[in-house]
Amino acid sequence: MFAYLVKRFFQAIAVMFVISLISFAIQDNLGDPLRELVGQSVSEEVRQQLRDELGLNDSFLKQYGRFAWNALHGDLGTSYFFKEPALTVILKKLPATLELVFGATLIIIGLSIPLGVYTAIRPNSLATRVIMGLSIIGISIPVFLTAILMIFLFAVELRMLPSYGRGDLVHLFGYWSTNFGSWDGLKHIFMPSLALASIMLPLFIRLIRSEMMETLESEYVKYAYAKGIAPRRIWFVHALKNTLLPVITVGGVQIGTMVAYTILTETVFQWPGMGFMFLEAVNRVDTPLIVAYLIVVGFIFVVTNTIVDLIYGLVNPTINLARMS
Amino acid sequence: MNSIAMDAPLTRWQRFKKSNLVYDFRRNPVAIVSFTIFLVIVLASVFAGLIAPFDPYDPRQLDIMNSELPPVWQSGGDDLFLFGTDAQGRDLWSAILYGTRISLIIGICAVALQAFIGISIGLVAGYVGGRTDNLLMRIADVQLSFSTLMVAIIFLAVSQAMFGTETFNKYALFMLVAVIGIAEWPQYARTVRATVLAEKKKEYVDAARVLGFGPLRIMLRHILPNSISPIFVISTVQVANAIISEASLSFLGLGMPVSQPSLGSLISSGFDYIFSGSWWITAIPGIILVVLVLVINLLGDWLRDVLNPKLYKG
Numbered sequence: 001m002f003a004y005l006v007k008r009f010f011q012a013i014a015v016m017f018v019i020s021l022i023s024f025a026i027q028d029n030l031g032d033p034l035r036e037l038v039g040q041s042v043s044e045e046v047r048q049q050l051r052d053e054l055g056l057n058d059s060f061l062k063q064y065g066r067f068a069w070n071a072l073h074g075d076l077g078t079s080y081f082f083k084e085p086a087l088t089v090i091l092k093k094l095p096a097t098l099e100l101v102f103g104a105t106l107i108i109i110g111l112s113i114p115l116g117v118y119t120a121i122r123p124n125s126l127a128t129r130v131i132m133g134l135s136i137i138g139i140s141i142p143v144f145l146t147a148i149l150m151i152f153l154f155a156v157e158l159r160m161l162p163s164y165g166r167g168d169l170v171h172l173f174g175y176w177s178t179n180f181g182s183w184d185g186l187k188h189i190f191m192p193s194l195a196l197a198s199i200m201l202p203l204f205i206r207l208i209r210s211e212m213m214e215t216l217e218s219e220y221v222k223y224a225y226a227k228g229i230a231p232r233r234i235w236f237v238h239a240l241k242n243t244l245l246p247v248i249t250v251g252g253v254q255i256g257t258m259v260a261y262t263i264l265t266e267t268v269f270q271w272p273g274m275g276f277m278f279l280e281a282v283n284r285v286d287t288p289l290i291v292a293y294l295i296v297v298g299f300i301f302v303v304t305n306t307i308v309d310l311i312y313g314l315v316n317p318t319i320n321l322a323r324m325s
Numbered sequence: 326m327n328s329i330a331m332d333a334p335l336t337r338w339q340r341f342k343k344s345n346l347v348y349d350f351r352r353n354p355v356a357i358v359s360f361t362i363f364l365v366i367v368l369a370s371v372f373a374g375l376i377a378p379f380d381p382y383d384p385r386q387l388d389i390m391n392s393e394l395p396p397v398w399q400s401g402g403d404d405l406f407l408f409g410t411d412a413q414g415r416d417l418w419s420a421i422l423y424g425t426r427i428s429l430i431i432g433i434c435a436v437a438l439q440a441f442i443g444i445s446i447g448l449v450a451g452y453v454g455g456r457t458d459n460l461l462m463r464i465a466d467v468q469l470s471f472s473t474l475m476v477a478i479i480f481l482a483v484s485q486a487m488f489g490t491e492t493f494n495k496y497a498l499f500m501l502v503a504v505i506g507i508a509e510w511p512q513y514a515r516t517v518r519a520t521v522l523a524e525k526k527k528e529y530v531d532a533a534r535v536l537g538f539g540p541l542r543i544m545l546r547h548i549l550p551n552s553i554s555p556i557f558v559i560s561t562v563q564v565a566n567a568i569i570s571e572a573s574l575s576f577l578g579l580g581m582p583v584s585q586p587s588l589g590s591l592i593s594s595g596f597d598y599i600f601s602g603s604w605w606i607t608a609i610p611g612i613i614l615v616v617l618v619l620v621i622n623l624l625g626d627w628l629r630d631v632l633n634p635k636l637y638k639g
Contacts, residue, residue, distance in 0.1 A: 015467055030487050140619040142569045144576045145611050260475035282482040305470045
């Protein structure tokens with residue numbers, strides 16, 4: 001186990017190293033920091049002097065070393081537009097995105113487990129066919145189209161829900177502001193998180209269904225039936241537990257994917273999160289902010305994947321860790 | 326082939342007609358309907374130049390006075406424009422025909438690129454084994470752990486900022502194919518590698534080696550045909566995913582430009598007008614996109630049930 005842990009840790013570091021190299025290459029080639037600093041009305045000599053002072057004429061390795069050192073100390077540069085440290089800007093936007101992911105996760109868990117279990121234990125009922133049919137339609141609709149459809153229906157036609165922004169926020173601990181504290185906030189977060197959930201929901205229903213059907217065929221479930229245990233207890237206590245193992249692995253990886261899809265939902269709903277900020281930064285060619293986003297998101301991906309792998313190793317006693325490492 | 330026992334050797338086409346695949350297809354209404362719709366969409370987009378009443382790429386045919394006309398069946402619609410017009414006065418029906426073509430081209434080319442890279446790497450990893458295999462599969466794991474959409478968004482956003490919108494728009498099609506193609510190769514590589522590992526031990530491979538065939542020939546002519554059915558199944562799902570990815574990227578403004586719209590960019594250009602009631606600019610391309618992806622997914626599901634390949638799980 002320990003060897004596996006160490007190997008997994010080194011792999012994570014190697015990936016972060018590659019991400020930092022790519023980020024640095026982008027920073028090196030995208031935009032001109034001098035122009036952002038002094039404008040265009042400065043003579044060539046002063047320019048060269050400034051370049052020397054800023055270390056822009058140093059070798060690639062030296063510059064990368066400085067970049068990596070600063071990044072490790074939490075300094076990812078200063079945003080051209082916000083005139084603030086890029087990391088601070090991103091951390092300010094992070095709660096909005098995380099709340100969106102959290103809301104979507106709640107919806108996914110709340111719907112996919114009952115629906116997945118139901119479609120597995122009643123494979124031939126009409127409701128199952130409807131659910132499976134809807135799930136393949138759900139897979140085929142891009143998330144931004146679901147979002148637009150919902151806006152058109154609930155905001156434009158029925159005027160029931162607001163179509164953009166976060167609404168009233170409740171502040172927690174001075175830093176975190178949450179949507180889950182007020183009715184207005186809940187109304188604002190409902191559509192974006194439902195749209196975000198819609199992309200993963202069919203996948204999870206199908207996954208839980210197929211795993212559940214496989215488990216229900218196994219010997220121990222048949223034995224439990226023979227013993228006379230109530231079917232409800234067999235389904236939700238005995239079978240479901242063993243179904244959730246693959247669900248955890250897939251789920252963990254999907255958290256990373258969801259961060260990508262937040263860019264789409266945030267754009268449609270003008271949700272003031274990281275994804276929306278990233279696209280604005282791209283339009284403004286705000287290089288430090290782009291690079292900081294890249295590193296933060298890469299970090300989120302690497303951390304979730306590593307944790308998922310470790311949990312999988314811990315939860316599943318049959319996995320051969322020695323061979324995997 | 327020895328054909329003494331048969332009256333006449335069957336041609337490839339005749340053998341295909343007798344296969345399980347065709348037998349099952351004829352008895353599956355969902356498959357028939359999906360395939361028909363898919364064929365209609367493909368043909369309509371291939372012959373877009375003949376069907377479309379206008380050329381959506383020709384700015385001289387645009388008249389701003391015609392902008393935001395509703396479809397024919399609504400009051401205020403014009404007989405000239407079947408599905409109405411967009412905000413620039415472009416005929417939506419023509420734009421959709423050409424847009425579907427772009428979406429299909431990108432989807433199919435991107436998957437062809439994925440398949441080429443993935444199959445080559447999968448074959449090499451499985452056949453050579455050892456350290457090469459280890460390294461390639463580790464890279465595949467890392468690549469898979471990053472969502473395709475994320476990689477594509479960042480790559481396209483950075484290149485757009487770097488080259489400027491004008492240059493970017495010129496090469497948008499190639500960039501989309503390249504980025505979607507490169508990001509998803511591990512799907513193929515893993516499956517092909519799994520089949521290669523299973524097939525490599527069989528006697529016919531030994532026999533081929535004894536006959537003195539080189540590794541390249543053995544890989545391509547002997548082992549690869551055995552992994553055709555999983556490749557087939559993956560490909561259908563991947564085409565559907567690639568079309569969705571392309572639409573999403575174009576929606577974000579990181580794909581096809583408005584002057585040469587795909588279905589995604591059409592939806593995106595209509596989104597700005599949805600609040601003023603011009604729902605058709607978004608809704609009609611949206612419906613076409615969903616129907617296209619849906620029939621491909623249904624065909625993929627059907628293929629998976631019929632061919633029942635051992636797909637790599639995980």
